[in-house]
């Protein structure tokens with residue numbers, strides 16, 4: 001079939017809207033009509049050329065929601081008409097990683113997914129006979145996409161696609177990092193570095209679990225009002241602190257009587273990652289890295305920081321097991337337990353997707369959502 005899609009031809013170049021060819025689903029695969037997709041900073045990261053796994057030409061996008069149109073042979077858990085959210089972290093429930101119960105990082109198809117291919121090592125997308133690569137197993141910047149069955153979470157039929165698409169990455173990543181990765185307890189003090197599409201969801205998760213001080217850190221003063229409405233109790237702008245001759249780590253240590261119990265880095269900046277570790281409390285502080293840093297970047301700290309009880313952790317997709325946890329998070333939204341609507345600051349047709357990237361780069365949007 002033919003489908004409209006935004007194609008990334010080259011690193012650093014705007015996407016172009018094309019009518020591309022899409023082959024039907026093969027064994028274990030599903031054809032999905034994408035109804036809406038968010039634009040995440042990670043799409044920009046890959047488009048910028050900083051992602052070592054970035055391959056071109058590709059159809060980016062990993063924060064979508066849609067309807068099953070057709071299923072390939074061997075598919076048993078989904079049928080035509082089911083509403084789904086594509087998962088860049090699949091859940092096969094069979095591999096060593098899934099069976100360990102210690103991680104959400106299913107590895108069954110990670111190799112081919114990272115090469116922009118379906119599990120049989122071929123692409124379903126092409127233009128004029130030349131293949132176009134998939135992205136993160138999802139390629140939601142295409143009106144129709146093919147994804148493996150294990151990369152799709154079935155969700156309830158009454159959930160609005162233009163809102164719950166955000167659960168495909170940002171919402172789950174932020175809330176999940178709090179409840180699944182850090183397992184923050186009520187009364188804890190926490191710091192969130194970066195109050196964008198991910199950080200604001202971390203704040204929302206901290207409020208849900210009953211954290212005490214919820215300190216937000218951002219260079220953009222415009223982020224304060226929204227973060228306060230989601231439960232942030234204190235806002236720190238590193239620029240103001242430095243202008244007054246201070247530093248962000250000391251400011252947090254003072255504010256939290258010795259350091260935060262938990263910190264979350266939601267930017268992808270290795271200098272900030274160090275600050276996020278070092279502002280946590282001696283003996284038990286945990287710092288969770290969520291931000292994705294560019295190829296070749298490394299983190300550093302004095303080992304003494306770890307010797308004295310601080311822990312550095314990472315979190316991908318919030319530690320969520322997609323097929324199990326995503327439908328529950330959709331329920332939370334439908335029951336009014338979490339707020340998604342206020343974070344979707346802009347919507348646009350596919351034709352305007354580059355404007356969505358520009359808004360994000362300029363710090364003007366929290367989430368831009370493309371509605372097909």
Ligand code: NAD
Pocket residue numbers: 040041042045169170173193194195196197198199217218219220223238266267268269272289290291292293315316317318360363366
């Ligand atoms: P975003 O652009 O919406 O937000 C980033 C925020 O950080 C902005 O508010 C910006 O003003 C702020 N910021 C930038 N530099 C700063 C600094 N030095 N100090 C303080 N604040 C600073 O991005 P997003 O969509 O929220 O994504 C954040 C990061 O999380 C990205 O690196 C993205 O790739 C990553 N991410 C990771 C996962 C995961 O599973 N680990 C999932 C989604 C996104």
Ligand code: AHE
Pocket residue numbers: 040042043051052053054089105110169292295316317
């Ligand atoms: N391709 C990058 C890795 C990027 C990365 O860390 N991705 C996160 C999700 S970001 C979503 O917005 C992730 O899930 N990582 C685990 C994994 O298996 O990719 C690189 O640096 O190579």
Ligand code: ZN
Pocket residue numbers: 040041042043062063169170
């Ligand atoms: Zn993302």
